Structures are given as structure tokens and as C-alpha cells.
Amino acid sequence: MPRVTYIEHGGKRHAIEVPVGDSVMRGAVYNGVPGIDADCGGECACATCHVYVDQAWLARTGAPGDMERSMLACGADTRPNSRLACQIRVTEALDGLVVSLPDGQH
Amino acid sequence: MHMLADHPERARAWAMPLADIDVSKGYLFEQDVVGFYFERLRLEDPVHRAVSKRYGPYWSVTRYKDIMAVDTNHAVFSSEARIGGISLAERPRAEMFPSFIAMDPPRHDEQRRAVTPMVAPANLAMLEPTIRARACRILDGLPVGAQFDWVERVSVELTTQMLATLFDFPFEDRRLLTWWSDMATGDPDGNGPVTSWEMRLAELGKCLAYFTRLWNERVNAPPANDLISMLAHAPSTRHMSPDEFLGNLILLIVGGNDTTRNSISGGLLALNRHPDQYEKLRANPALVSSLVPEIIRWQTPLAHMRRTALADVELGGKQIRKGDKVVMWYLSGNRDPEAIEEPDRFIIDRARPRAHIAFGFGIHRCVGNRLAELQLTVLWEEILKRFPRIEVAGEPTRTRSNFVHGFTAMPVVIPARIG
Numbered sequence: 001m002p003r004v005t006y007i008e009h010g011g012k013r014h015a016i017e018v019p020v021g022d023s024v025m026r027g028a029v030y031n032g033v034p035g036i037d038a039d040c041g042g043e044c045a046c047a048t049c050h051v052y053v054d055q056a057w058l059a060r061t062g063a064p065g066d067m068e069r070s071m072l073a074c075g076a077d078t079r080p081n082s083r084l085a086c087q088i089r090v091t092e093a094l095d096g097l098v099v100s101l102p103d104g105q106h
Numbered sequence: 107m108h109m110l111a112d113h114p115e116r117a118r119a120w121a122m123p124l125a126d127i128d129v130s131k132g133y134l135f136e137q138d139v140v141g142f143y144f145e146r147l148r149l150e151d152p153v154h155r156a157v158s159k160r161y162g163p164y165w166s167v168t169r170y171k172d173i174m175a176v177d178t179n180h181a182v183f184s185s186e187a188r189i190g191g192i193s194l195a196e197r198p199r200a201e202m203f204p205s206f207i208a209m210d211p212p213r214h215d216e217q218r219r220a221v222t223p224m225v226a227p228a229n230l231a232m233l234e235p236t237i238r239a240r241a242c243r244i245l246d247g248l249p250v251g252a253q254f255d256w257v258e259r260v261s262v263e264l265t266t267q268m269l270a271t272l273f274d275f276p277f278e279d280r281r282l283l284t285w286w287s288d289m290a291t292g293d294p295d296g297n298g299p300v301t302s303w304e305m306r307l308a309e310l311g312k313c314l315a316y317f318t319r320l321w322n323e324r325v326n327a328p329p330a331n332d333l334i335s336m337l338a339h340a341p342s343t344r345h346m347s348p349d350e351f352l353g354n355l356i357l358l359i360v361g362g363n364d365t366t367r368n369s370i371s372g373g374l375l376a377l378n379r380h381p382d383q384y385e386k387l388r389a390n391p392a393l394v395s396s397l398v399p400e401i402i403r404w405q406t407p408l409a410h411m412r413r414t415a416l417a418d419v420e421l422g423g424k425q426i427r428k429g430d431k432v433v434m435w436y437l438s439g440n441r442d443p444e445a446i447e448e449p450d451r452f453i454i455d456r457a458r459p460r461a462h463i464a465f466g467f468g469i470h471r472c473v474g475n476r477l478a479e480l481q482l483t484v485l486w487e488e489i490l491k492r493f494p495r496i497e498v499a500g501e502p503t504r505t506r507s508n509f510v511h512g513f514t515a516m517p518v519v520i521p522a523r524i525g
């Protein structure tokens with residue numbers, strides 16, 4: 001199974017095996033990684049699954065879609081490598097993906 | 107909401123021809139019976155067209171997933187004030203003050219970005235001690251063993267003090283904030299103390315004058331951590347017109363006022379109506395973290411948000427036409443059994459308590475949601491440290507409004523202090 005590493009705002013790392021086809025958001029929520037709230041359940045509608053994708057992985061995670069871009073445009077502390085974790089689908093090619101969490105979700 | 111199966115209004119709701127159902131009537135909310143109509147609409151006509159005497163034709167969207175579909179389709183469902191705005195009640199044109207809750211992208215996004223830093227986690231952490239100190243003072247001043255009005259003494263007072271904190275508003279004048287909020291949400295038809303549109307406009311003019319003075323002070327001072335200073339210094343808001351400034355002020359005053367106030371009242375009522383849950387909370391105060399979002403779901407202090415269709419579109423099998431008014435009934439979505447397990451039960455330890463729709467979803471999702479949660483969290487933590495019980499001592503009175511879902515008075519008694 002592909003492995004995704006989540007880095008909490010305080011620096012703590014969680015390496016989690018996430019099934020292919022699941023979202024990066026689910027990988028965190030199902031495994032109790034703190035710092036991803038996912039209030040809307042993955043509908044791209046709350047932006048409480050905001051993550052920063054490690055630069056090395058940006059090309060492979062692809063670009064955000066229109067709705068995701070709209071949500072990020074209104075979000076707090078968004079950066080060029082910001083993504084909504086519910087919109088990143090885990091594939092074999094993402095084995096090793098590293099994402100960092102912001103200081104809070106709101 | 108009343109959900110008793112044998113309530114007479116329930117029989118009425120199910121006997122009425124579907125076409126006659128109009129859930130926009132204020133008395134349905136005041137008498138707390140609108141839930142019966144929502145129940146029927148969710149089952150039989152989840153995207154429902156009604157013609158209201160007051161508002162004309164409009165669509166009622168009552169299922170969680172259809173509300174989500176409207177809320178996340180801002181390209182078709184517009185919030186723009188100039189074509190109708192965000193509530194069923196439309197103001198006379200000259201009464202409208204633009205604010206980003208009633209704008210579409212890109213203007214919405216720019217102005218929202220100017221305000222979000224105020225409620226960033228680091229800022230909330232800075233605000234927390236002040237919030238706590240003020241909550242403690244209010245609670246310590248409450249009478250024990252004598253009846254009082256919870257709305258007045260706690261809900262209004264605490265939210266007003268919170269607003270004063272957010273704006274760094276002169277503390278002794280803080281009741282003006284509540285007054286202006288009532289002016290902003292009220293109308294001469296019986297919603298609040300507004301007696302005429304002229305009066306409302308005159309009072310809001312005073313609000314603008316007061317805040318303009320504060321703005322002028324702060325724009326010339328170094329940037330500080332209050333909302334006015336932030337608006338005065340942020341590149342996207344510093345050149346706002348007076349109307350726009352007033353619009354955004356009202357947005358923040360109203361956004362942070364009635365909503366939190368009515369969650370404070372509604373939470374106490376819910377715990378009283380569900381004594382097993384109150385018991386569970388007392389036994390385990392750590393449950394405050396899941397209590398708070400459940401209170402917000404239960405109360406849903408904004409019953410609806412409205413959109414205007416910018417194009418023909420199909421929704422839940424119905425054909426919506428360009429220009430139609432579309433009302434998302436959050437109050438109904440939060441009672442939809444397809445989205446929320448046992449929605450008519452108040453359960454303070456739900457597994458995913460934040461999966462409710464009271465803050466809306468999509469690009470307009472409430473900016474203040476974590477701030478609102480923080481205020482309620484602090485309040486309940488401090489209540490549990492002080493009082494074994496707070497008892498609702500009679501029927502509360504409710505707002506006669508299809509928008510602000512809340513209370514005007516709630517008699518309570520605190521029998522004793524802890525220890």
C-alpha cells in the first residue's frame with residue numbers, strides 16, 4: 001500500500017499506509033492523525049482538510065480543480081503548494097508522498 | 107424544534123395540500139413548529155416551490171445533499187446583493203449595504219481574505235484569555251436561587267462583550283453593538299425593535315458615524331489586532347466606500363452576534379430537554395468539545411441562506427429558472443436523517459459532530475466558525491466548574507423570524523453553586 005507521511009504543525013510525523021483510491025484526507029481521518037478536520041466529509045466544501053504538499057511531490061499530485069481553487073482562494077494562510085487533502089487521490093505513484101499541516105483548520 | 111409525533115401542528119402539516127406549504131412564515135418559527143413542515147417536504151417534495159405573499163415565488167431546498175449542491179455551486183447560485191442577496195427578505199434598494207457575504211467572486215474572495223487573519227488559530231489563542239475572563243465575570247455575577255432571564259444576562263451580555271473585544275470597541279458603549287445588530291437584522295414587520303425603514307436607516311447612519319471615527323483613529327495608528335484596524339490597513343479593504351465599510355461592519359456584528367447568542371441560549375435549553383445528556387456532560391466535562399458543535403447543529407441559529415439562480419438549472423428533479431430565488435434551509439438539512447444519524451436526538455458525544463451544515467459550505471462557509479466554537483467552549487467549561495445545574499424555569503419565547511432562529515427570553519434558575 002502507498003505510504004503517506006503527514007507532518008503536524010508542531011513537527012510530529014505520521015507515516016500512514018493509505019489504500020489506492022482513498023483520498024489523502026481519509027488516510028488522516030481514519031488513522032487519527034490530528035489536524036485534519038474534514039467537516040464536509042470530502043465534498044471540497046469546507047477547506048478544513050488544508051495541507052501543504054512537499055515541493056518534491058507537487059508535480060505528481062497535479063493541479064487543483066476549479067472548485068478546489070475557489071475554496072483555496074478564500075482560505076486562510078494558503079500558499080502555492082496548498083491543496084485540499086480530500087481532493088488528492090492516492091495512487092501507487094504517490095507512494096512516499098509528504099504533506100504538512102497548517103497551524104489549524106477553519 | 108418540537109418533534110412530538112402527536113403535536114396538532116404535525117397533523118396540520120401532513121393534511122395540507124403540498125402546494126400550500128410555505129415555510130417562510132415567521133409564526134412557524136416563533137411557535138417552534140416549522141420542523142413538521144420540513145419533515146414532510148424532505149420526504150415528499152425536497153425542492154419545493156411556494157408562492158409567499160410577502161416574498162413572491164421561491165424554492166425551498168430541505169435535504170442536506172441538495173443544500174450542499176446549491177452551496178457549492180456559486181457559479182450558478184449567486185449571493186450578490188444587487189440581485190437579491192442572501193436572505194428571503196429583500197431590503198429596499200437604498201437600504202442595502204454591500205458586504206462580502208453578499209458578493210460573488212472575485213470581490214468576495216478579496217474581501218474575505220482581508221478578514222480571515224483575524225480568526226486565524228494564533229489570533230484565537232490570543233483572544234481566549236480575554237474571552238474566558240469576561241465569561242467568568244458574567245457567570246460569577248449571576249444570582250443563585252432566584253429566577254432571571256438567561257438571554258439578557260448571559261447570551262446577550264457575553265456576545266456583546268465578545269464583539270467589543272473583536273472591534274476593540276469602547277467597552278462602556280458596547281450595548282450599541284447589540285442595538286445596531288438588531289437594527290441591521292430587523293424590519294418594520296415585527297422583527298425586532300425596528301419601527302420603520304427610516305428609523306433603521308437613521309440608526310445605521312449613527313453606526314457608520316461611530317465606526318468611521320474609530321476607523322480614522324486606527325488608520326493613522328500602527329496596525330493592531332482588532333477587526334477595524336485590520337480592515338483599515340489591508341490593501342483589499344482600505345479603500346472601501348462608506349457603504350461598503352458599513353456593510354462589512356454589519357456583517358461582522360451580525361455574524362458574531364445573533365448566531366452565537368442564540369447558540370448560547372439554545373444549548374442550555376437542549377441540555378434541559380435532554381437531562382440524560384446533561385448528566386453525561388456533568389460526569390465528563392471533556393465532552394464539551396463535541397457538545398459545542400452539537401449545540402450549533404441543534405440550534406442552527408441561521409435558519410436559511412438564500413441564493414438567486416444565474417442560469418436555468420436542474421435541482422433534485424425540479425427545473426429552476428434563471429432569476430429564481432432558492433432558499434437553503436439549513437435548519438432542515440441539520441435534521442435530515444439521510445445525512446445525520448438520529449437527527450432529532452441531541453447527542454453530545456457524536457463521532458463526527460462537526461459534520462453539520464449550520465455554518466454553510468462552499469466559498470461562503472462561515473469565517474467565524476472556530477471563533478464561535480471557542481466562545482461556546484469557554485462558556486461551557488466555566489459553567490461546569492461553577493454550577494451543578496442551570497434549570498430552564500419556563501417556556502422560552504422565540505424570535506418571529508425565518509432567518510435568525512433564536513430566543514428573545516428564557517427564564518432560568520441556578521439552584522446552587524458547586525462546593
Ligand code: HEM
Pocket residue numbers: 185192206207208218221225357358361362363365366369402406407408411412464465466467469470471472473474475477478
Ligand atoms: C454559531 C455561530 C455561527 C453560525 C451558525 C454562523 C453561520 C454562518 C453561515 C451559515 C454563513 C454562510 C453564509 C452563506 O453561505 O451565505 C456564515 C458566514 C459568515 N459568518 Fe458566520 N456564523 C456564526 C458565527 C460567526 C461569528 C462569531 C462571526 C464573526 C467573526 C461570523 C462571521 C461570518 C462572516 C464574516 C461570514 C461571511 C463569509 C463569506 O461570505 O465568505 N460568524 N456564518
Ligand code: FES
Pocket residue numbers: 025037038039040041042043044045046047048049084085086087
Ligand atoms: S474535507 Fe471538506 S474540503 Fe476537504
